[in-house]
Amino acid sequence: MLKKLLSLVALTILLLPAKAQTSFNANNRFEQLESTLPTPNSYRTASGSPGKDYWQQRADYDIKVELDDINRKIIGSEMITYYNNSPDDLPYLWIQLDQNLFEKNAPGKTTKTGEIKNGISAGAFQELTDPKDYGYKITAVKDAKGNPLRHTINQTMMRIDLPTPLKSGASVSFGIDWNYLITEYYGRSGYEILGKENIANYFIAHWFPRLAVYNDVYGWQHKQFMGQGEFTLNFGNYKVAITAPNDIVVGAGGELLNPNQVMTATQLKRWEQAKTATRPVEIVTQDEAIKAEKSVPTGKKTWVFKADNVRDFAFTASRKFIWDAMQVDVEGKKVWAMSYYSKEGNPLWGKYSTMVVAHTLRSYSKRTVAYPYPVAISCHATAGGGMEYPMISFNGGRPEADGTYTENVKNGMIGVIIHEVGHNFFPMIINSDERQWSWMDEGLNTFCQYLAEQEWDRNFPARRGEPQTIVPYMRLDSKNQVPIMANSENIMDFGNNAYAKPATALNILRETVMGRELFDYAFKEYARRWAFKQPYPADFFRTLEDASGVDLDWFWRGWFYGTEPVNQSIETVEWFGIDTQDPTVKKAGDKALAEAKAKTMSAIRNKTDIKRTVVEENPDLTDFYNTYDRFAPTEADKKKYQDYMASLNEDEKKLVTEGKNFYVVNFKNKGGLPMPVIVKLSYEDGTDEVLRFPAEVWRLNDVTAKKIIPTSKKVVKWTLDPFYEIADIDTEDNSFPREPAQPTKVQLFKMQGRTYSGGPNPMQEAKNAKEKSGAVTGSKNN
Numbered sequence: 001m002l003k004k005l006l007s008l009v010a011l012t013i014l015l016l017p018a019k020a021q022t023s024f025n026a027n028n029r030f031e032q033l034e035s036t037l038p039t040p041n042s043y044r045t046a047s048g049s050p051g052k053d054y055w056q057q058r059a060d061y062d063i064k065v066e067l068d069d070i071n072r073k074i075i076g077s078e079m080i081t082y083y084n085n086s087p088d089d090l091p092y093l094w095i096q097l098d099q100n101l102f103e104k105n106a107p108g109k110t111t112k113t114g115e116i117k118n119g120i121s122a123g124a125f126q127e128l129t130d131p132k133d134y135g136y137k138i139t140a141v142k143d144a145k146g147n148p149l150r151h152t153i154n155q156t157m158m159r160i161d162l163p164t165p166l167k168s169g170a171s172v173s174f175g176i177d178w179n180y181l182i183t184e185y186y187g188r189s190g191y192e193i194l195g196k197e198n199i200a201n202y203f204i205a206h207w208f209p210r211l212a213v214y215n216d217v218y219g220w221q222h223k224q225f226m227g228q229g230e231f232t233l234n235f236g237n238y239k240v241a242i243t244a245p246n247d248i249v250v251g252a253g254g255e256l257l258n259p260n261q262v263m264t265a266t267q268l269k270r271w272e273q274a275k276t277a278t279r280p281v282e283i284v285t286q287d288e289a290i291k292a293e294k295s296v297p298t299g300k301k302t303w304v305f306k307a308d309n310v311r312d313f314a315f316t317a318s319r320k321f322i323w324d325a326m327q328v329d330v331e332g333k334k335v336w337a338m339s340y341y342s343k344e345g346n347p348l349w350g351k352y353s354t355m356v357v358a359h360t361l362r363s364y365s366k367r368t369v370a371y372p373y374p375v376a377i378s379c380h381a382t383a384g385g386g387m388e389y390p391m392i393s394f395n396g397g398r399p400e401a402d403g404t405y406t407e408n409v410k411n412g413m414i415g416v417i418i419h420e421v422g423h424n425f426f427p428m429i430i431n432s433d434e435r436q437w438s439w440m441d442e443g444l445n446t447f448c449q450y451l452a453e454q455e456w457d458r459n460f461p462a463r464r465g466e467p468q469t470i471v472p473y474m475r476l477d478s479k480n481q482v483p484i485m486a487n488s489e490n491i492m493d494f495g496n497n498a499y500a501k502p503a504t505a506l507n508i509l510r511e512t513v514m515g516r517e518l519f520d521y522a523f524k525e526y527a528r529r530w531a532f533k534q535p536y537p538a539d540f541f542r543t544l545e546d547a548s549g550v551d552l553d554w555f556w557r558g559w560f561y562g563t564e565p566v567n568q569s570i571e572t573v574e575w576f577g578i579d580t581q582d583p584t585v586k587k588a589g590d591k592a593l594a595e596a597k598a599k600t601m602s603a604i605r606n607k608t609d610i611k612r613t614v615v616e617e618n619p620d621l622t623d624f625y626n627t628y629d630r631f632a633p634t635e636a637d638k639k640k641y642q643d644y645m646a647s648l649n650e651d652e653k654k655l656v657t658e659g660k661n662f663y664v665v666n667f668k669n670k671g672g673l674p675m676p677v678i679v680k681l682s683y684e685d686g687t688d689e690v691l692r693f694p695a696e697v698w699r700l701n702d703v704t705a706k707k708i709i710p711t712s713k714k715v716v717k718w719t720l721d722p723f724y725e726i727a728d729i730d731t732e733d734n735s736f737p738r739e740p741a742q743p744t745k746v747q748l749f750k751m752q753g754r755t756y757s758g759g760p761n762p763m764q765e766a767k768n769a770k771e772k773s774g775a776v777t778g779s780k781n782n
C-alpha cells in the first residue's frame with residue numbers, strides 16, 4: 001500500500017457520485033420483478049396477502065379402511081364431500097390416484113432415465129423387475145345414492161364427470177371403493193420388514209383417492225405424480241376408521257376417538273400419566289412390543305380417528321411398535337407429542353424422538369403460527385430419510401444391532417425429526433403447491449430446521465443453512481444447475497436446489513441483508529397471512545418486502561431466478577492522506593525524498609572512489625548555490641499557506657490538520673450475484689472494525705465498486721466477508737494484501753482402520769474395549 005498525498009480540492013471532486021456506466025448493463029440486476037411476477041388481482045394482492053376475493057376449495061372425507069397384514073393390502077371405501085367455493089361451475093372433478101405411481105406404465109417409470117455403471121442397486125433392480133400388480137384397483141365410483149358415476153383414469157389422475165355441473169357455492173358428495181397392494185417402503189410410504197420375525201411395519205400414505213386442487217392460479221392442478229414433485233392438496237375434515245388385526249398398534253395423523261375400545265386398562269392408565277409428564281411415558285413398553293412380535297391375532301380391532309382442517313391423512317401400524325407419549329404446552333395449548341418405533345430404533349428413539357417433536361413444535365410455532373393440531377407424531381421408518389404428513393411423520397436414524405451409534409446417526413436422526421415434524425408448518429398449514437414448487441416447503445422448512453437445530457444443542461452440526469455449506473453447489477457449472485424457480489420434476493441436484501440453497505438464502509436475508517428483527521417479523525407475517533391457505537412464490541416475495549420495507553427484488557432475481565454464484569474480491573487498495581499545504585511540512589517531506597533518491601549506487605561508490613572533487617579542491621569555485629537550501633519555505637510560501645488556512649472554516653481546518661487516512665478500496669463482483677460488501681479493517685494497533693455496504697453498491701456498475709473509506713488509524717489488512725456470511729465461492733482473493741497461498745495438503749499414507757456407516761463410531765469402540773478388558777479377566781463376551 002502506498003500513501004499518496006491528495007489536496008482537499010481533489011478530494012471534494014472524488015466525493016461526487018460516479019456517473020452510470022452504460023457498458024455494464026448493470027441495471028438488470030436491480031430491475032423490479034414486476035414483469036416476471038404474476039399481475040396482482042383481487043385473489044392475491046400486490047402486497048403479497050390473500051385478496052378480498054380469495055377462495056379455496058374444500059374436501060371432507062369419511063373413510064373406512066382395512067389393513068390386510070397377510071396379503072399386505074389396503075381395502076378402502078370413502079365418501080367425499082366436495083365444496084365448490086370457486087366462482088366457477090365445474091362440469092367434472094379431478095381425483096389424484098397416487099398409488100398408480102407404481103403401475104407398470106406409470107409416467108414416473110416410463111420417463112425415468114438410467115444407466116448401469118458398477119452394478120445396480122437392489123431397489124432399482126426391484127423397481128425394474130417386480131412382477132406385482134401395484135396401483136389402485138378402483139372398484140366403484142358412485143354418487144351419494146350409490147349410482148355409478150362416469151370416470152376416466154389418466155395415469156395418476158382420474159376425472160369424474162358430474163351429471164350436472166357443480167355450481168359455484170354448491171357441494172357434492174360421492175363415494176369411491178378401492179384396494180391396492182402395499183409396496184415396500186420407497187421413501188414416502190410402504191412396509192418395512194424388520195428382524196427375523198418377518199413382521200411388517202406399515203407406513204401408509206397417499207393411500208386413498210383424493211381431490212386434486214382447483215384454484216385461481218392453475219385451474220385444476222393435475223400435473224401427474226412422477227415421484228419427485230410432492231402433493232398439492234385441499235383442506236378438509238377427516239373421519240377415518242382403520243381396521244387391523246387386533247395385536248397391531250395403529251397410530252395416525254389425527255385424534256383417537258375410541259381409546260377405550262382399542263387400548264388396554266394399563267395403557268389407558270399410562271395415557272393419563274403422560275398428560276402431566278415431563279419425559280415421554282411408554283404407552284406400549286419395549287418388553288410388551290417384543291412379546292407382541294411372537295403373537296398371533298385373535299380377531300380385528302377398529303381404530304377411529306378424526307382430523308379437522310388438514311390437507312391429508314396418513315397412518316402407521318405394527319405389532320412391533322413401542323409407543324411413547326407426553327402432553328406438551330405449545331403457546332398455551334396442550335399437544336400430544338408421540339413416537340412409534342420398533343426395538344431396532346432403541347436406545348436412540350426412546351431417548352430423543354418425542355423430546356425432539358416437542359421442541360420442534362415450540363420452535364416453529366414461535367417463528368410462524370401456533371401449532372393448531374392436537375397431536376404430533378414421529379415414527380421410526382427405515383435407516384435414513386424422512387417423510388411428512390399432517391400430524392405424523394416417518395423418520396430414519398437407526399443404531400447398530402449392539403445399541404451403539406455414530407454421531408452422524410444421532411444428529412441425522414434429530415435433524416430429520418425436526419425437519420419432518422417441521423413440515424407440519426410448511427406445507428401442512430402454510431399449504432404451498434408442492435407439485436409445482438419444492439422450495440416453498442423444503443426450503444422454508446430447512447431454514448426453520450436450521451434455526452431449531454441451533455436451539456436444540458449448541459453448535460449442532462447442521463448440514464444446511466450456513467452460507468459456507470452451499471459453496472460447493474454454487475461452484476457448479478451453470479449447465480449442471482437450474483434456478484430455485486424450477487418446477488419440481490425439472491430440478492437437478494434436488495437436495496441442494498430445493499433445500500439447501502433457499503434455506504441458505506433465507507439465512508443470508510436474516511443475518512446479512514435485512515437483519516433479524518425485520519426478517520423475523522416479515523417471515524412470521526407470511527406464515528400468518530397464508531396459514532390454511534395456498535401461497536405461491538410471488539406471495540412470499542411480496543410479503544417479505546411488504547412487511548419489512550426492504551426492496552429485495554435484486555435478491556429474488558439473483559438467488560431464486562438465477563444460477564450465478566457469489567464471488568467478491570478486493571482487487572486494489574489505494575491510500576491517501578490530506579495535503580495540509582503547510583510549506584514547512586511539505587518541503588521537509590520533499591527534502592527527505594530528494595535525499596533518499598540521491599543515494600544511488602553511483603553516488604555510494606563515488607563517495608570513496610572520488611577522493612576529492614575539483615570544487616572540494618578549490619573552495620573559491622563555490623557560490624550562492626553551494627549553500628542554498630532549496631527546501632526552505634520562502635516568505636511567499638508561508639503567506640500563501642496563511643491565506644489558504646484563513647479561507648477554511650473550522651470543520652475544514654480540522655479535516656486538514658487531523659491527519660486522516662483515506663483508502664479507496666476497489667471491490668470486484670466476479671461471480672455475478674450481487675451481495676452486500678462486508679469488509680473488516682485490521683488496524684496497525686491491533687484493533688479492528690467491520691464495515692457493511694448494502695448490495696446496492698453494485699447498482700450502477702455490477703462488476704466494480706470503489707469505496708472511499710476514511711480512517712483515523714492506519715489499516716494494515718483488509719478482509720472481505722470475515723464471518724463467512726455471503727457464500728463466496730472463492731475466498732483466496734478476499735484479503736488485501738493477499739494472504740500467502742496455503743499449500744494443498746496431500747496425504748502420504750492411505751487411511752487406516754475401520755470405517756462405519758455414517759462415519760467413525762467411538763461409542764462402539766469404547767464398548768468393545770470395555771468388553772475386551774472383561775475378557776482378559778476371564779469372562780468370554782462377544
Ligand SMILES: [Zn+2]
Pocket residue numbers: 419423441442445
Ligand atoms: Zn422435507
